[in-house]
Amino acid sequence: MFKVLVSDPISDLGIQQLVDAQDVIVEKKTGLSEDELVAIIGDYDALLVRSQTRVTARIMEAASKLKVVGRAGVGVDNIDLNAATTQGIIVINAPDGNTITTCEHTFAMMMAVARHIPQAYLKTVGGEWDRKTFLGVELRNKVLGVLGMGRIGSEVAKRAKAFGMQILGYDPFLTEERADKLGIKLATVDEIVRNADFMTVHTPLTPETRHMIGRAQFEVMKPGMRIVNCARGGIIDEMALVEAVNSGIVAGAAFDVFESEPPAADHPFLSNPKIIVTPHLGASTVEAQENVAIDVSEQVLHILRDEPFMNAVNMPPIPANLQSKLQPYFELGEKLGSFIAQATDGAVQEIVVGYSGELAELDTQPITRYIVKGVLSHHLGAEQVNVVNSMHLAKVRDLNIVTNKSHAAKDFTNLVTVSLRTKQEERSVSGTLLTGYGPRIVSIDKFSVDVTPEGNLILIAHNDKPGIIGNVGTLLGSNDVNIATMQVGRQLVGGSAIMVLRVDKSAPKDVLQKITSLPDLNNAKEITL
Ligand SMILES: NC(=O)C1=CN([C@@H]2O[C@H](COP(=O)(O)OP(=O)(O)OC[C@H]3O[C@@H](n4cnc5c(N)ncnc54)[C@H](O)[C@@H]3O)[C@@H](O)[C@H]2O)C=CC1
Ligand SMILES: O=C(O)CCC(=O)C(=O)O
Numbered sequence: 076m077f078k079v080l081v082s083d084p085i086s087d088l089g090i091q092q093l094v095d096a097q098d099v100i101v102e103k104k105t106g107l108s109e110d111e112l113v114a115i116i117g118d119y120d121a122l123l124v125r126s127q128t129r130v131t132a133r134i135m136e137a138a139s140k141l142k143v144v145g146r147a148g149v150g151v152d153n154i155d156l157n158a159a160t161t162q163g164i165i166v167i168n169a170p171d172g173n174t175i176t177t178c179e180h181t182f183a184m185m186m187a188v189a190r191h192i193p194q195a196y197l198k199t200v201g202g203e204w205d206r207k208t209f210l211g212v213e214l215r216n217k218v219l220g221v222l223g224m225g226r227i228g229s230e231v232a233k234r235a236k237a238f239g240m241q242i243l244g245y246d247p248f249l250t251e252e253r254a255d256k257l258g259i260k261l262a263t264v265d266e267i268v269r270n271a272d273f274m275t276v277h278t279p280l281t282p283e284t285r286h287m288i289g290r291a292q293f294e295v296m297k298p299g300m301r302i303v304n305c306a307r308g309g310i311i312d313e314m315a316l317v318e319a320v321n322s323g324i325v326a327g328a329a330f331d332v333f334e335s336e337p338p339a340a341d342h343p344f345l346s347n348p349k350i351i352v353t354p355h356l357g358a359s360t361v362e363a364q365e366n367v368a369i370d371v372s373e374q375v376l377h378i379l380r381d382e383p384f385m386n387a388v389n390m391p392p393i394p395a396n397l398q399s400k401l402q403p404y405f406e407l408g409e410k411l412g413s414f415i416a417q418a419t420d421g422a423v424q425e426i427v428v429g430y431s432g433e434l435a436e437l438d439t440q441p442i443t444r445y446i447v448k449g450v451l452s453h454h455l456g457a458e459q460v461n462v463v464n465s466m467h468l469a470k471v472r473d474l475n476i477v478t479n480k481s482h483a484a485k486d487f488t489n490l491v492t493v494s495l496r497t498k499q500e501e502r503s504v505s506g507t508l509l510t511g512y513g514p515r516i517v518s519i520d521k522f523s524v525d526v527t528p529e530g531n532l533i534l535i536a537h538n539d540k541p542g543i544i545g546n547v548g549t550l551l552g553s554n555d556v557n558i559a560t561m562q563v564g565r566q567l568v569g570g571s572a573i574m575v576l577r578v579d580k581s582a583p584k585d586v587l588q589k590i591t592s593l594p595d596l597n598n599a600k601e602i603t604l
Pocket of ligand 1 (some may be wrong): 149170177222223224225227228245246247277279280283284305306331332356357358359455456
């Protein structure tokens with residue numbers, strides 16, 4: 076008999092299939108503290124949560140029988156995925172079930188902020204009949220900027236068209252072809268903030284999206300913008316938003332999510348008359364809660380019964396017969412994928428993976444999954460992508476993945492090459508495993524290098540001229556960024572060249588910009604591995 080613990084309020088109808096299963100006992104215990112969960116989790120084979128329960132490393136460590144944690148929803152930021160992977164616990168989510176509901180909440184928020192509905196309601200129930208203060212704006216003919224054109228963002232864009240809005244969309248995976256299909260215009264973040272009348276964010280919270288709308292964006296924003304966040308707190312810098320509202324740049328904002336939830340009683344959003352808020356209700360409809368609970372219950376049953384399952388968000392089992400041969404290449408593959416994703420500009424259209432040497436004899440698909448994971452994690456957030464779902468995520472984004480094999484591996488026993496093709500450019504990186512030294516990057520584009528793929532790197536494209544290395548070193552040094560190692564690659568004296576620096580700490584963005592504007596320097600990118 077399998078025991079399933081439901082530790083958050085989850086739709087009864089949604090978990091009915093678990094309750095009805097002959098081989099499952101379901102127990103509902105909500106509102107437990109971490110200590111209480113640690114004390115009882117050892118009895119259970121599966122744990123079902125929404126977003127309240129924080130499934131911490133301590134809980135995972137105490138979960139001696141636990142096979143699966145099921146998240147009835149999308150975001151898994153309340154679950155320690157690394158701890159789950161370490162303990163061999165599969166984490167699954169229900170990515171599709173609350174898309175429409177959250178999209179509709181976004182619209183509810185957009186309309187509420189356009190027409191001051193919460194503020195007008197409060198006055199009216201307070202006994203005032205104020206028909207002057209709440210002059211709103213129409214959505215029709217307005218420009219809506221959508222940052223993040225995944226499941227929810229795409230549905231928002233579809234509905235916005237029905238309201239007669241023009242839509243500008245930005246997403247690292249949005250190509251012009253897909254934008255055309257959706258009837259929207261592909262734009263940059265900068266174009267969106269300068270031109271949109273309304274803006275809504277639908278990205279995960281990742282190091283890249285944290286504060287993607289901050290002071291710099293508010294400074295150039297079209298005055299009178301109205302902003303909605305029904306995705307994750309922190310994508311928009313809360314304090315910068317309050318300043319922009321107070322200075323009149325932002326006419327109104329509607330937030331369902333906060334950097335810290337619940338927000339403190341003195342959080343400035345809660346007393347600002349131009350900012351309306353809801354307590355993370357994006358997914359809170361009868362339908363969505365049923366959908367996500369049905370989806371997650373179905374997959375939990377499959378996992379408990381050792382049947383094929385979907386929607387895993389952490390590490391899957393590795394094919395046993397190949398494990399010892401392939402495993403050393405998993406880390407290399409993921410790092411090469413991450414490296415090239417960070418080095419390349421534009422929406423990714425194709426990943427070409429080349430295996431040469433002895434590797435060409437093996438089924439290298441598991442390595443490819445790690446490579447694709449590395450590429451996608453940079454844009455989708457590390458907690459969303461894993462080796463189970465990386466190929467699927469690539470497929471739904473129309474990303475072409477091509478694998479080439481060759482027995483010749485130049486000077487190496489094995490060589491893995493990852494090339495990324497975007498609308499703007501094509502770049503490639505090759506790596507190998509050096510016995511006794513581990514993963515190494517041995518070429519970038521056409522240049523030979525020898526770089527250990529870890530830590531903070533700065534990749535610079537420049538012309539091979541005297542004094543460049545000194546100029547870069549001086550600039551970094553004067554900004555307190557210490558260079559640990561340096562590699563330079565060139566083909567011809569005086570021709571194009573690259574420089575790869577390992578630095579002891581991340582270089583501030585403005586320092587990278589200054590490097591790019593040095594004479595004979597073409598660009599500088601920070602790459603974190
Ligand atoms: N308020 C609520 O109750 C709910 C919130 N959510 C949140 O909504 C967000 C979106 O969810 P889905 O659409 O289901 O996810 P999704 O994974 O389908 O879409 C996210 C999109 O963001 C894009 N993205 C990543 N980095 C970006 C960047 N720097 N700039 C622009 N786009 C970027 C990705 O390429 C992806 O297409 C997530 O944060 C999710 O946790 C989801 C459901 C309910
Ligand atoms: O369970 C909830 O209500 C939160 C939903 C959410 O934020 C998500 O699915 O990412």
